[in-house]
Amino acid sequence: MSGVEAIAAASALDLLALSPPGWGATLLAGLGNSVIIALGAYGLGFAIGLCGAFGKLYGGPITRDLLAVYTTIVRAVPELVLILILFYAFTGLLNQALLSWGMDRVQISPIITGIVVLGVVQGAYQTEVLRGGILAVPAGQIEAARAMGMPSVTLARRITIPLMTANALPGMANLWLNATKDTALLAVIGFSELTKATYQASATTKAFFVFYPAAMALYLLISLTSTFLIGRLEKWARRGQRDVRG
Template sequence: MNFDLHGFGPALWAGTLMTIQLAVASVACGLVLGLLGALAKTSRSRILRLLGDTYSTLVRGVPELLWVLLIFYGSVGAVQAVGEAIGKPQLELSPFAAGVLALALCFGAYATEVFRGAVLAIPRGHREAGLALGMSRRRIFWRLVLPQMWRIALPGLGNLFMILMKDTALVSVVGLNEVMRQTQVAVTSTKQPFTFFMVAAAIYLGLTVISMLALHVFEKRANRGFVRSAA
């Protein structure tokens, strides 16, 4: 089927690139938050465990759209105060930055539980073997725990990334020119909602397929040297 884009093709392409940038930046920040959250929840420190539980429970209990709105509009006063302190009273948080913060915050909360499950799945004997070999706890984490944790957590993280890719559409409510924002502009201008919403659906589907192929490559690489048990 040939879709008449009425000259909105370049705008949709630009929106697609913005969506990719938003998703990549959010997942990069979210992985860091998720790893820190998992380490906190599996820590021996009661305070760190409480902080990790509070973060994951609080963030997962509030819809992603609300986090986008809260961060974008709620940060106005704080950002202006910082701007006045550094001599830039017009300083403000961009929609892209607000979207990255909100999506990373939500991704990190769910990734916390994925990483936590992966840490608990690693046999305790592996750490004990590292200690017996005279390895420090830091070296055990980087050389023994982290590679195995990444391998176990990768399928779950892949599912979270698929959800994150579609959640980027929520950032359109604060004016970021990603796929859905550009699609809405095209629909308003041409009065052809079915055509442009179908194009947007095809774009998201294409991004999802590409992401699935990339995740398959990552999983295959992470599982080198491991033999899966037969069902």
């Protein structure tokens, strides 16, 4: 290693140091925000998606049409535009409602806004994936449960959801990876998640090729860990199924 390279490597480590003037703590705080928003949005999206999928399959005609409008619009418009629209609409409507009830305006924390906005987007995609998963459950299983007189909530909990898990997992895994990457879009409206933190760190220090690769490594760490864990989960969900390869 030549002298110049040694200095460059040392300064890269200094820049990534946890305590100031290093930016390591800023990046890790950004990573924490990203993970929290991704988890929250995915959870909210799952709640919406599960209701949406059952609504689309078993709901009345009006429910079905409204859900079709929701999933079509959300999937046709860029996430960034939806985030902007929902960001203004969500805070605006909430404050309007609070004012009309005679309460003061509130400043909603950016993390909550991010979770709600990304959750609504995730919900549309998860509705479609979960609907596909439910459709792939053998009809005989559901009919048998109905014939036994099982109430519909018990049927969903005991039969449909356990059987659809294996079918829906690959699609849901993709959506989880999308959720982690979509948190980066919140950088555009100024949330200090990982991408924004990286932008600030590199804009201040001009060390673009230190911070961007470091942040990319963090994102890759999330996605590779998730892929590994989801692989285990899928194996567990497919227990007791016959291997199609024979």
